[in-house]
Amino acid sequence: MTTRRPSAAAVAALPRDRLLAEFSLWSADLANLESEVKRVDAHVDLYHVDVADGRFAPSFLFFPDQVARIRKLTDKAIHVHLMVEADIVEAQAEQFVEAGADLVSVHAENGEAGLRALARATAAGAAAGVVLRLETPVEAVRSFLDMVSFVTLLGTAIGVKGQGLSDEACPRLQAARRILKEAGREDAIRLAADGGIRHETVPRLRASGAETVVMGSLAFADSDLSARIGWLRGLAVDA
Numbered sequence: 001m002t003t004r005r006p007s008a009a010a011v012a013a014l015p016r017d018r019l020l021a022e023f024s025l026w027s028a029d030l031a032n033l034e035s036e037v038k039r040v041d042a043h044v045d046l047y048h049v050d051v052a053d054g055r056f057a058p059s060f061l062f063f064p065d066q067v068a069r070i071r072k073l074t075d076k077a078i079h080v081h082l083m084v085e086a087d088i089v090e091a092q093a094e095q096f097v098e099a100g101a102d103l104v105s106v107h108a109e110n111g112e113a114g115l116r117a118l119a120r121a122t123a124a125g126a127a128a129g130v131v132l133r134l135e136t137p138v139e140a141v142r143s144f145l146d147m148v149s150f151v152t153l154l155g156t157a158i159g160v161k162g163q164g165l166s167d168e169a170c171p172r173l174q175a176a177r178r179i180l181k182e183a184g185r186e187d188a189i190r191l192a193a194d195g196g197i198r199h200e201t202v203p204r205l206r207a208s209g210a211e212t213v214v215m216g217s218l219a220f221a222d223s224d225l226s227a228r229i230g231w232l233r234g235l236a237v238d239a
């Protein structure tokens with residue numbers, strides 16, 4: 001495998017006609033990341049890498065050297081989700097693009113610093129995305145719409161895995177879809193659901209407008225991954 005440069009084009013080339021399988025490496029066997037990537041790679045549309053600083057989110061997660069190592073194992077798109085405070089988000093965005101991230105998402109709650117971080121990421125060749133915490137009004141996405149190709153809505157409290165989906169998640173996706181439409185950005189931006197991704201929640205999220213779901217245990221703990229991904233890709237919007 002040759003190591004390729006960060007590529008916004010790899011993100012733009014992701015299919016639009018089916019639900020994407022975004023694999024969250026936080027839920028892989030963390031003692032065996034290389035064999036985990038090799039095991040799942042054929043089923044992955046894009047990888048999701050959670051980055052947390054222990055302040056903006058309660059956990060400490062992933063760092064640039066890990067992404068650089070993962071970049072050597074796969075040609076699939078890598079999406080880095082920065083759950084970090086505004087004072088470090090610009091530097092973090094740059095470091096993760098340097099390490100090989102194709103898509104960098106910042107939190108809308110980072111405000112102007114988040115916008116500056118995305119400008120740095122796109123200047124360095126990556127695509128840009130924005131994520132909203134569950135408690136943040138969906139309207140907060142508006143100031144990011146000109147810059148991003150991904151909007152991700154958390155469906156659980158930030159930075160904790162293994163949680164159930166909030167009742168707010170589906171109405172929030174529908175509201176985000178309306179905002180993208182009103183802004184004329186529906187065709188340019190993919191809508192993603194992150195958190196609470198379970199067998200019984202995916203059809204509802206898909207029906208509410210999700211175009212990609214961030215799969216943790218639903219992917220990595222499944223004993224029949226081919227069947228799981230076949231099921232996921234077959235879900236219609238009106239499932």
Ligand SMILES: O=C(CO)[C@H](O)[C@H](O)COP(=O)(O)O
Nearest residue numbers: 024026027161162195216217
């Ligand atoms: O950020 C996350 C949840 O917010 C993660 O991506 C995590 O991997 C999800 O794991 P699980 O689906 O098993 O709870």
